[in-house]
Amino acid sequence: MVLAPKLHLRQTQSLVMTPQLLQSIRLLQMTHLELTHFLDSEIERNPLLERQEDGDRAGEWREQEATGKTGNDSPADNTAEAISGKLDASLENLFPDDPGTHDRIGPDLSAQWKSAGGNGLQAAGGGSYDLEDTTAAARTLRDHVNEQIALAFTDPAQVLIAHELAEGLDEAGYMLADLDEIAERIGAARPQMDAVLATCQTLDPPGLFARNLAECLALQLIARDRYDPAMRAMVDNLDLLAKRDFQALGRLCGVDAEDLADMLAEIRTLDPKPGMAFSTGTADPVVPDVIVKAASDGGWSVELNPETLPRVLVNEAYYARVSTQTRDDDRHFLTECLQNANWLARSLDQRAKTILKVASEIVRQQDAFLVGGVSHLRPLNLRTVADAIGMHESTVSRVTVNKYVMTPRGTFELRYFFSSALASASGGDAHSSEAVRGRIRQLIDEERPDAVLSDDALVDMLRGEGIDIARRTVAKYREALNIPSSVQRRREKKMLAAAARGGRSAA
Structure with missing residues (x-):
């Protein structure tokens, strides 16, 4: 077997990802x-790119640019006599020659205020200045706390410690810093x-500088004067509250079902993240x-939103005029x-x-959803559309x-209309997973306090409606909807029912 170099000609087809093609792909998913932001850059x-203005303004500007005119007034209208006639005043009265009259409000403000110094439209740096373009700086949690620290403490050592503690606040208002580490770093005693x-x-809003939930x-309960022994017991046993073990919680708090319901309503009004108000x-x-x-005609009209439709124009008139007067590199x-x-x-x-x-094909596929709601949502995947x-799945994606x-x-994301299919128990059309989730929520909302539906009961009811679904799938959908289990729902409904009976008997 002899090894020797040989020359072969071969024809192959391949997709070349040119920069323009990559740009088109990026534009599609933006x-x-x-x-x-991309068009602005x-x-x-x-x-040669410019924004298309509303109405006929862009056409007027392009016509003015092509004719060399940039305004509506003729040159004769821009003379001193014409301006004086329009304003009923002479230029000498409008713009005094004395430079000292421009700085009566101070040199700094005169340089910035658009109606004062210089020519009245220039800022200190030479650019245009508009007060309406400026906005007040956002008030942060740190600024709010520091202002209260200045009023709450008079001792300089305490002010220093308070500022160090404020540095350890997270955006939710919790104090995550280690007190021992701060005390050692600044040389303060732990009791101090x-x-x-x-x-x-005690600073506002209540709940700041807490170390846990x-x-x-x-x-916050102390600030409302509602931190009694029963509330203390509930706050100390938040794990039972998360499990909805109201029987054990009521026993630890020493209250009946009616008082426990009032306490739960009070807890729901509290803010677990008080610092987020300053985010x-x-x-x-x-x-x-x-x-x-x-x-x-009874169908659906599908159109693009004009507010999101980008409008850019290619100024070919400017290119034709400038390209003939430039060098080779500039051309x-x-x-x-x-x-x-x-290309853009x-x-x-x-x-x-x-x-x-x-979008038109999705509307055609999901016509029943637009008429009847989520229960009529059909299973749909990218390949079908x-x-x-006549496009590739990646393009649709x-x-x-x-x-x-x-x-x-x-208003829905286009992805919302794509959902997996669940087989029909009767052999008919498949059911959309999103429609099944909506049906599960509806069944749970309609359940009675004395007949809370378990996951097995939900499976039986759905199969009775022709939906072939497993118990673990029902549990997964229920958890995705943030719906508690049947045990937790039963405890909550019993507690609410007992509180309602207690209220009626008291009345």
Whole structure:
């Protein structure tokens, strides 16, 4: 066998992921906010991209740019005489020549206030300044606590210790720092640390500087003057409360069912995380990408939300005017910018068409849900939608992630309409897992206090309705819905029923 180099020609087909194709894929899975930030950065880098304004303003601007005019007034309207006639005042009265008259409110404020110093529109750094663009700094938990520390302590040593304790607060208001470590670091005695901590635990809102949940609830009850021995026993046995063992809890607290129900209602009004009121985090509102409405012909109208539809324009007039007056390097840069701008515009158009196509097919598949509710939700997977619209499953998957649709039934993520199938006990159509979860919640909400449904009873009832489901699946769905077990529900309903009987007898 002889080893020798040989030259062979072979033809193969392969998918090349070009930068433009990768960009299209990324655009497809971007949310509305992510797409807005991306377009802002692209417009900043590409001089040929611009936002499309509402109405005909963009067309007017492009026409003005093509004709070399940037305003509605003619040059004759910009003379001193014309301006004086419009304002009924001379320029000398509007803009005095004396430079000292500009700084009557102080040099610093005059440099910043948009109607005072300089030309009245420039800030100290030379850029435009608008007071309405500024907002007050968010008030943090640390700021709120430090202000109260300054009023609660007069001894400098105690103020130092209080500030050190405040540094150990987490965002929920709990004091997680080790007191012994702080005492050793700042050279304070442990009794002094405990005294300062006790004073800090009286600050507003009640519950701050607690070291665990029980202490946090106790501090709030003390502030309400409701921390009696019965409440102390309940707070000390939160594990029984979590298990809903109300019989043992009532025995430890020494109260009857009616008083125990009142105590539970009091506990529910407490805040387990008092410091979260000062959290600076913001939640982005859900803006639907697709809007579904009832059509006049009895069907459904599916359209893209114009508020989330990105509008960008390629300024070809600017390119045509500038490219003929630039050097070769600049012309190459402008040509590349034009190609990228055109590709981005086509990618955004393709993205909108793909989202609309996928959403329309989902609405067609889940027409019964829009009419009858969650109980009529059909089993659906990505392959079914992909085959129906002639796309790949990965494309459908990217479209349905973090995209929302507003329907007469509410606003849902597109992923919500995809659920696994549960076999039918009678051999008919399969049932959607989401519809089964909704049915389980409905059955539990309708159960009587004297006939609490166990998981086995739920299995029998669902099989009676033609749903073939295992007990472990029912338990999994129930836990996903945050519904307690039948034992815990029975204890709670018995306690509430006893409290209701006690209230009627007292009346």
